[in-house]
Amino acid sequence: MNNILEAIMHRRAVKAFEPIEISPEMREQILNAARHAPSSFNMQPYLLFWVESSARKTAVAKLCLGQSPAETASALVVAVADIGSISATSQGQLAWMRKTGFSDDKLRDYERTAKIGRIIFMPGPFGIFGAFKWTIFRLINLWKTIGMPPVSRQNLFKWATKSTSLACENLMIAAEALGLNTCPMEGFDGRRLAKFLGLSLRYHEIVMVIAIGKRSSCYIESPRWRRPLEATVTVL
């Protein structure tokens, strides 16, 4: 089988790990794979916290409700949807485009798109601007085919969570390809974990925590079940 398919098919949510150390090189490869995932408007609206120091890992594992993958992992990655970085990211990309020598036309195009993006993606105070945007887009949609942008803060988090989840999957497949194992977890105390990491309630929402390590030799994997293909797929 192709190597990528092999990593995808062999990946399991592993519940117990051996105590091994993950080298900085491997850590970088895994995190690099995560940030190469596609993201909406290439906004990469997420933060990844790699927790490996013993004391912090113990604290985070406790906030993951003491689950065994968290307690035994070599590292825990906290994936956070970040809606506060949109402006800085587009400015970062613009600076990179200037440095790379993109034409003035391309720069102007990107500047214009980024400006529209900032307006579209801004919920405004108390969501008032969001409600206004929703009304405008809904009215236009009565006679024109258009996509609905995320209008409320909740919609923005939903938007950011999609890209965050893709980065998480990349991260897990990369770990698998490098001979490691993972377990994604949404069993955690989000409020306490956010406080522990110094996150802002306004801009950040924890999507999942991923335990990474080497599957314990004592761990017995349960058989894997999936819905039949026809229950999931419609071919039109």
Ligand SMILES: Cc1cc2nc3c(=O)[nH]c(=O)nc-3n(C[C@H](O)[C@H](O)[C@H](O)COP(=O)(O)O)c2cc1C
């Ligand atoms: C978003 C998400 C949250 C999950 N949360 C937990 C969790 O808190 N604890 C846990 O042991 N497994 C968790 N899992 C793992 C699933 O239980 C597991 O992926 C599923 O049973 C399928 O098994 P497989 O990944 O081994 O194929 C989670 C998976 C996902 C995608």
